[in-house]
Amino acid sequence: MIISIVGIVLIFGTIFISSQFRSNNTAPTGNDKVPKASLPATPITQPPPRFKLPPPPPKITKTIEARRGDTFVKLLLRAGVSRLDAHRATRALGKAYRPQALKEGQLIRVNFQTKSWGVKSGNFIGFEFTPNINKILKVRRTDTNLFTLQKIKVLLERVDNRISGSIDTSLYLAAVKSGMAPSSLVNLTRLFSWDVDFQRDIRKNDKFDILIERLHLENGQFKKWGQILYAELVLSGKPIRLYRMKTQRYGVEYFDERGRSAKKALMKTPIDGARLSSGYGRRRHPILGYTKVHRGVDFAAPRGTPIYAAGNGIIRYVGRKGAYGNYIKIRHNSTYSTAYAHLRNFSRNVRTGRRVTQGQIIGYVGSTGRSTGPHLHYEIIVNGRQINPLKLKLPSGRNLRGNALKSFLNIRDNLKERLSRFPK
Numbered sequence: 001m002i003i004s005i006v007g008i009v010l011i012f013g014t015i016f017i018s019s020q021f022r023s024n025n026t027a028p029t030g031n032d033k034v035p036k037a038s039l040p041a042t043p044i045t046q047p048p049p050r051f052k053l054p055p056p057p058p059k060i061t062k063t064i065e066a067r068r069g070d071t072f073v074k075l076l077l078r079a080g081v082s083r084l085d086a087h088r089a090t091r092a093l094g095k096a097y098r099p100q101a102l103k104e105g106q107l108i109r110v111n112f113q114t115k116s117w118g119v120k121s122g123n124f125i126g127f128e129f130t131p132n133i134n135k136i137l138k139v140r141r142t143d144t145n146l147f148t149l150q151k152i153k154v155l156l157e158r159v160d161n162r163i164s165g166s167i168d169t170s171l172y173l174a175a176v177k178s179g180m181a182p183s184s185l186v187n188l189t190r191l192f193s194w195d196v197d198f199q200r201d202i203r204k205n206d207k208f209d210i211l212i213e214r215l216h217l218e219n220g221q222f223k224k225w226g227q228i229l230y231a232e233l234v235l236s237g238k239p240i241r242l243y244r245m246k247t248q249r250y251g252v253e254y255f256d257e258r259g260r261s262a263k264k265a266l267m268k269t270p271i272d273g274a275r276l277s278s279g280y281g282r283r284r285h286p287i288l289g290y291t292k293v294h295r296g297v298d299f300a301a302p303r304g305t306p307i308y309a310a311g312n313g314i315i316r317y318v319g320r321k322g323a324y325g326n327y328i329k330i331r332h333n334s335t336y337s338t339a340y341a342h343l344r345n346f347s348r349n350v351r352t353g354r355r356v357t358q359g360q361i362i363g364y365v366g367s368t369g370r371s372t373g374p375h376l377h378y379e380i381i382v383n384g385r386q387i388n389p390l391k392l393k394l395p396s397g398r399n400l401r402g403n404a405l406k407s408f409l410n411i412r413d414n415l416k417e418r419l420s421r422f423p424k
């Protein structure tokens with residue numbers, strides 16, 4: 001590489017040398033080290049001046065956000081990486097990250113080494129991203145054609161936190177006032193979605209009280225809110241308490257005081273943040289004009305709001321169905337089915353005959369079929385006949401017995417003890 005001294009400027013007796021590298025046409029070397037400007041062999045002035053070398057040219061990072069249907073190769077191409085390098089770098093991820101796991105909104109930092117100051121581009125030297133809160137995956141160019149993966153573990157500390165409040169006008173406002181993060185409130189309402197209809201059952205002076213983990217870095221920097229360990233809702237003076245238990249076999253579950261599952265067979269409201277816009281029963285049809293029995297409930301929600309499978313089950317129908325528009329029917333067991341109508345579109349892996357789990361996103365709110373605006377028409381079908389979902393007494397899920405119950409009671413008592421360390 002040929003180095004030329006471009007200019008020597010004398011300022012207050014100190015000489016700064018700015019150097020410029022002539023661009024070479026060889027393939028990127030991948031070497032992070034960039035040659036420093038060498039000093040001329042013969043002194044320029046007498047006595048020899050003190051030279052101050054310019055700092056090495058900087059690395060630049062472009063942050064790219066994953067779009068729907070993106071792959072790492074597409075992302076890297078968008079950042080200006082060559083196709084060959086994009087493929088090589090992506091391959092370095094190997095089994096550490098399933099390409100299908102790349103989600104819309106994931107941020108990828110793409111790194112380049114510039115050759116001199118003031119230049120806006122450089123050689124691609126790798127990329128990095130944080131697939132989850134306690135891991136960083138970093139792909140670095142270690143040779144001309146070689147990229148290697150580095151997995152960096154981020155240690156997080158979990159600290160108990162108690163948040164409680166009383167509802168004045170809305171649960172949302174009370175939660176925000178108490179310092180609860182909106183994401184934790186969503187988790188809280190989801191926990192109780194088998195017991196509580198949050199549109200109808202919440203009254204002034206109802207209370208909530210939760211024990212939740214806060215995740216910190218080792219230096220104390222807050223990272224995010226963790227899992228809800230314990231939650232209590234007091235509705236019209238009646239408390240409902242749920243305790244978290246994690247097992248190898250069943251994952252995270254919540255149980256009441258006596259080890260009965262928080263999960264009921266079906267969700268009353270298979271959608272978040274929706275407003276009940278039309279109940280079950282006789283009504284004047286908004287389009288047809290005459291009185292007709294409305295065999296479901298309508299939840300008004302913005303177009304695109306996710307719709308959840310109300311319970312574990314098997315998809316029996318997915319597609320257009322007359323006035324229902326885009327329609328899904330799930331059979332949960334020999335007695336219960338649920339149906340969802342007017343959807344904008346379906347989730348990718350929802351097909352007839354596929355099994356879905358409770359809370360899984362099956363589609364998105366729309367206004368297809370005979371509909372006046374975006375809403376979910378939701379039906380619960382018992383032995384082939386629609387019933388009023390809001391009147392249904394829901395049967396309970398897994399109830400603990402024997403050793404499972406014993407372990408749960410230990411966990412419950414431990415959580416109670418941890419809760420009691422905080423004054424209410």
Ligand SMILES: [Zn+2]
Nearest residue numbers: 296297298377
């Ligand atoms: Zn309807």
